[in-house]
Amino acid sequence: MKIVKLCVLAVLPSVVIGSGCAATEKTTFNTLEQQRAIASKSYQQGDLHVAEGYLQRIVSSLPKDSASWCKLGHINYRLNRYSAATNAYERCLSLTPELPEIWHNLAAVKLREATEFLLTGRAYIPELNEAGSASSFAVNYTRLLNELGRLHGVAGYSTEMISDD
Incomplete structure (x- = not known):
């Protein structure tokens, strides 16, 4: 019986230390x-x-x-x-x-998000109205897109839809 107690006492510290390490294993x-x-x-x-x-x-x-x-x-x-x-x-x-x-x-x-939204939406804007010129909405849309391109530092960026006539 004494040998069993001694074995338990000898093993117990390593079990406690081992479990302590596992429990505190954080980064x-x-x-x-x-x-x-x-x-x-x-x-x-x-x-x-x-x-x-x-x-x-x-x-x-x-x-x-x-x-x-x-x-x-x-x-x-x-x-x-x-x-x-x-x-x-x-x-x-x-x-x-x-x-x-x-x-x-x-x-x-x-x-960048705004530019991508405008680029995607551009496909749905009719370029010319019935009179053969761009609508004011299309002109403003294009101006905004051009300004965003300029802000991104794209040299010579233009969507070529603006008409100041």
Whole structure:
């Protein structure tokens, strides 16, 4: 009986220590820093999906990590996922509103969305009315689209529908 008690006492500390490790197995500071490093390097190398995966892990562990939310916004913008970019940028700004470059990036997302909506809708605008000239709506629509193109920095962008006659 004494041998059984001694065996239990000898094994018990390792069971407690082992279960303690499993219960507290959260992402440690070192692994978060490693994940940040991998995400950053992947982003710089253009491997946006790998970077996104690591950043998602980081924000799951640290939902108030503003820098990771900002970087997720950049990734989603580059992948043309504007809704996700908006959400990430807004999350970043809710944590650190003093970042003018993120306000700028959020506005760029909105401009890109507006441009794509107008480009898609352009197919449904009759170019000429019955009198053979563009309607005032078509002219204004085209002007707006041209201005958005100019804001995007597209040189010589024109939809060639504007008539000032």
